[in-house]
Amino acid sequence: MLSGFLEKRYSVLFPGLTGEMLTRPLPQALRVNTLRITEGELVERLQRRGFELEKVPWVRHGYFIRRAPFSPGATPEYLLGYYYLQDPASMYACEVLDPRPGELVLDAAAAPGGKTTYIAQLMQNRGCVVAVEVNRQRIRALRASVMRLGVENAILVRMDAREVSELGLLFDRVLLDAPCTGTGTAHKAREALTKDEGDLRNLLPLQRSLMGAAYRVLRPGGVMVYATCSLLPEENELLLQDFLEETGARMMKIKHGSPALDRPYGRSLRKDIKRARRFYPWVHNTQGFFVAKIQKPYR
Ligand SMILES: C[S@@+](CC[C@H](N)C(=O)[O-])C[C@H]1O[C@@H](n2cnc3c(N)ncnc32)[C@H](O)[C@@H]1O
Structure with missing residues (x-):
């Protein structure tokens, strides 16, 4: 493939790399838009809707979406600009x-x-x-x-x-x-x-x-x-x-x-x-x- x-x-740059390692689905992530909402409030609102979030330790406003009951692009919070889906x-x-x-x-x-x-x-x-x-x-x-x-x-x-x-x-x-x-x-x-x-x-x-x-x-x-x-x-x-x-x-x-x-x-x-x-x-x-x-x- x-x-x-x-x-x-x-094969020269990354010995041992397989196609599966490249195509494996990655967790979606979101960035809290602190221009519109605080981090705490957004996390709480999404958790109430059944989302499970985990802080990305090395970025300031990023969360991995560990569980999504429905598409993270289809919440009122998304439409209101409270977050951006971003790697x-x-x-x-x-x-x-x-x-x-x-x-x-x-x-x-x-x-x-x-x-x-x-x-x-x-x-x-x-x-x-x-x-x-x-x-x-x-x-x-x-x-x-x-x-x-x-x-x-x-x-x-x-x-x-x-x-x-x-x-x-x-x-x-x-x-x-x-x-x-x-x-x-x-x-x-x-x-x-x-x-x-x-x-x-x-x-x-x-x-x-x-x-x-x-x-x-x-x-x-x-x-x-x-x-x-x-x-x-x-x-x-x-x-x-x-x-x-x-x-x-x-x-x-x-x-x-x-x-x-x-x-x-x-x-x-x-x-x-x-x-x-x-x-x-x-x-x-x-x-x-x-x-x-x-x-x-x-x-
Ligand atoms: C990697 S994408 C940018 C993604 C964007 N920075 C983001 O984070 O959402 C590269 C962009 O460069 C634009 N582009 C390509 N050639 C360009 C040029 N000569 N001048 C300005 N933009 C160009 C493409 O249309 C494309 O939207």
Whole structure:
């Protein structure tokens, strides 16, 4: 069921990995939207409806849904925007970005808005999140998320983020949750198992350009988070290595997750690349995910 392309790579990167470990269903998770409700009140309301929740120990507002008597997207609390259904690794990318109230933040690939809305929540609806998305259909979903969750400090812009400098803004923080092969999402999308060389070839130039464009609008001293839901080093460590060499950006530490790979396919990378983090379905009970935090030098 795995494409030959992935099989060849995974057997080297993750010896002993089986298809079952990739496709095993993962527990659903929710993020409490503290813009609308307190954590305690939401937990109590959902428990009264028969849901069993378990705190995700390494994210601030996340809960695994251990038992759901019916779809967690069909409660009054969901419709009222009291929570967002989101993978904990995605939540964590926003916590790593660490946006502060009052700052100017760019979310360069924003739809459907899971991270935009969490960034706004962490900023307590103060300051501004500029949420850029190129796809007209997907921006509808982004608008719906922003409205449902009561976000008041987001500006939605439909544009190609490779041209984001045209906005004439410099940002304190930038999140690039890049379009990727999605190889970390096989638990919900079987096509994640069939990705091949062509998929990667189409995406790499886009990822590279988006990263460059996003970095250019970061103020000196500003912080950028690069994330993907891919397990492939080509879209993660290898891309980052070239980017760091070109820009002189500094890798910052991230607490949770497994260290990034510093010798993928036997190729030696910079030691500080390990500061980036990986999340694996078979280790962390999340989608496969990569997150790196870098700082632009002041000079
Ligand atoms: C991984 S998804 C983002 C998910 C989102 N951050 C969230 O957490 O809900 C990547 C998004 O990038 C968008 N995208 C692709 N190319 C783009 C471009 N050149 N400029 C802006 N957005 C782009 C895609 O349409 C897609 O919605």
